[in-house]
Amino acid sequence: MADGTNASDVKLRCATLHDAERIHALVHLHRDELVPRPMGNIVENIDRFLVAELDGELAGCAAYQIWPEIGDPLKATVELQSVAVRAPYRRRGIGRLLVKGVMERVAPFRAKELMVLTLTPEFFASIGFREIPKTHIMHKLYAGCINCTKHANPFTCPERAMMLELG
Ligand SMILES: CC(C)(COP(=O)(O)OP(=O)(O)OC[C@H]1O[C@@H](n2cnc3c(N)ncnc32)[C@H](O)[C@@H]1OP(=O)(O)O)[C@@H](O)C(=O)NCCC(=O)NCCS
Numbered sequence: 001m002a003d004g005t006n007a008s009d010v011k012l013r014c015a016t017l018h019d020a021e022r023i024h025a026l027v028h029l030h031r032d033e034l035v036p037r038p039m040g041n042i043v044e045n046i047d048r049f050l051v052a053e054l055d056g057e058l059a060g061c062a063a064y065q066i067w068p069e070i071g072d073p074l075k076a077t078v079e080l081q082s083v084a085v086r087a088p089y090r091r092r093g094i095g096r097l098l099v100k101g102v103m104e105r106v107a108p109f110r111a112k113e114l115m116v117l118t119l120t121p122e123f124f125a126s127i128g129f130r131e132i133p134k135t136h137i138m139h140k141l142y143a144g145c146i147n148c149t150k151h152a153n154p155f156t157c158p159e160r161a162m163m164l165e166l167g
Helices: 017-029 037-044 094-109 123-124 134-143
Strands: 011-014 049-054 057-067 079-084 113-118 160-165
Touching: 011 094, 017 037, 017 049, 017 057, 017 079, 037 123, 049 094, 057 094, 057 134, 079 094, 094 113, 113 134, 123 160, 134 160
Parallel strands: 079 113
Antiparallel strands: 011 049, 049 057, 057 079, 113 160
């Protein structure tokens, strides 16, 4: 990336099936920070992914999942997932752009809040997320985290739970 490039040069768009392999590679590259996603999982959830492109390169991606079981079922909680920006493209606002893109994408659903489990709380705090107790998202812990191959217990997992109220 040329020096001086910033988020305004980035094209944010909905992912297509043509992006699936590059998304898979990006998520796999960040396997220490992200929940692993097999190719089949990415393909069947491709409509929940956004990608950030710069000069034809996939600079980053983000996805979401609605959890009606958390909070009010008719004003659901949306989880941010698979948020990643390739290392050479970082600290130029692309991560923030992706998160804002997901916020715009879910706004018509009238979701109540955006939730994330993360090892990078500073990034999400800079967007307005605040830390919440993991007990607030018990359904996610028992339906998702419990199947994690990295940690046996969601409460000893170092990931922090964070939440942002949506308008
Ligand atoms: C976290 C990540 C997505 C941030 O992407 P990014 O494009 O660099 O983020 P932005 O440039 O939009 O950062 C916005 C602000 O967040 C904060 N921030 C971003 N990365 C940070 C980090 N690693 N540590 C502390 N603060 C950070 C800063 O305040 C930054 O503003 P600044 O650059 O003006 O100081 C990226 O570092 C990444 O892909 N990490 C590996 C995967 C990962 O951990 N994903 C999150 C999983 S939930």
